Amino acid sequence: MTINVVEFFQSLQSGFFDFFFNMISFLGEQYVYILILGIVYYAYNKKLGEYLAFTLFFTGLFNNTLKLLVNAQRPFQKYPDRVNNLRPETSTGHSFPSGHVQNFTAFLFAEGFYVKKVRFFVVASVLAALMAISRMYLGVHFLEDVLVSIILGILTAYAFSKFFFKLDDKKLHILYIITITIFTPFVFLLGEEDLFKAYGLMIGLLGAMMFEKKYVKFTMDVSLIKKVIRVVSGLVVMLSIQLGLGVLFDMLASEGSMLLFALDAIRYGLVAFIGLGVYPILFKKFNF
Template sequence: MMELDILRFIQSFHTPFLDQLFEMITILGESSLIISIILGIYWCIDKTSGEYVAYSLFSSLMLNNTVKNIVKAKRPIGEEGIRSLRVHTATGYSFPSGHSQAAASTYGALYLLLKKYKYSIFFILIIILVGLSRLYLGVHYPKDVVGGIIIGSLMSYITYRLFVKVENRKLLYLLTLLVFLPAIFNSSSDFARSIGGYSGFVLGIWFEMRYVNFQLSRSVFRRTMCFIIGISSLLSIKMLFSCFMVETDYAKFISNMIISFYGFGLYPYLFNKVSLRSRIN
């Protein structure tokens, strides 16, 4: 009851402006935006940094959905006096909050890379606001948000230490996948998406290392075009899957694996080919 009282208190300040504000803030913890940020880093700023942040995010998402399927906590949606907004993002069980955990594992990873105090304040603020947005929108209890932030922060640190210490990253990625494979026996649609995305990431990194080894362009224009074309093509592929693929866990696994493989492996290969031809011509 106390947690519901906290939600009702937070929602007592609701206004149309705050509704829109918190719906925008919560997007900062959604996979589509976060993966776009990660791929922007990977394609245009620093390949190794993008690879680490992706490893932190995907590992955290798999853990999040594993814990959710074990705990099976009910959401506050439908409780008396609770307004629930943006409910289409509230998939699966409640604990821990996926948005809060994704934000903590991603923006925590970015802080670990930058290691500057001024950035820590900025990233902590984003993480707290994303967590608060899930409470304001009435889709999580306070314990879900706190748990998500703690687990996500721990995952960003653990994956950072592993990424730095383990020289054979392909082996590290494979072992991480094996750790989470038993969870398929207690699976969900969200877990299928997360393990599919991670599998595509691993295949994409392997493909890029073996066949591509793309180098970042010195041209700001080329980097900008790389990002715009890459995100546009990813969105197009995602839309095609949503239009023509059946809604099954297996289909979600395959579609997320292909999208992730395209982003981390195939697109750098294609962009390299086009860039090389334009230089020759």
């Protein structure tokens, strides 16, 4: 294990770097993705939003499955006397590969392969590197965790960029179903919270895309102020579902139980289904 690299970054600890790398790490967390997906899907390019969502949710399933199969300890777990965990709220699972880095890299490079601009790839590479360093600085990943995650993130984004936009809606739905089918045994055999959440998101996305494309079919032909209303209202809807059901389900099931995991899959599935599929009905009903 590359513990010496982790120790080197942790030797740089200061108030400034603690704040800086915590903020970098935050960029790879769910609320940032909700914001970006909301802006892209509701107000910029619906197809691009679907592509980014699918790439992100697939990567989440893939990463969490690998984590559970490898079952590696994090630096602060393996070397508790040498490494400090500076972000315990995002280091509850296993170490290899890094979910933050893999998801963040896949998301950034998926956009990069879409826009095909060199400067975008430069920015994406710098941000991915900073995310990798942040996770080591915070004591939650080894060097090999983040390096493999960057590679997997780029390969995932590249693979989907080559065919996603060439598939019609029916074939995309088949792609979703194949993905869900492949990961279903792992979800229920490995039984882990983040894996259930990613599973719920993918199922919710499938339902949302089928529903929206058949019954809603919203367009981007509205004013900027109406797009702002779409995004802000959509964020309120998705966060209300995510946080509200989280409080309710925590009261219904004990922490770490399979029941809570299943409820989390339902919760995140509803976030995707209602947020991306049902909520856009209001665009036509209230003309925004």
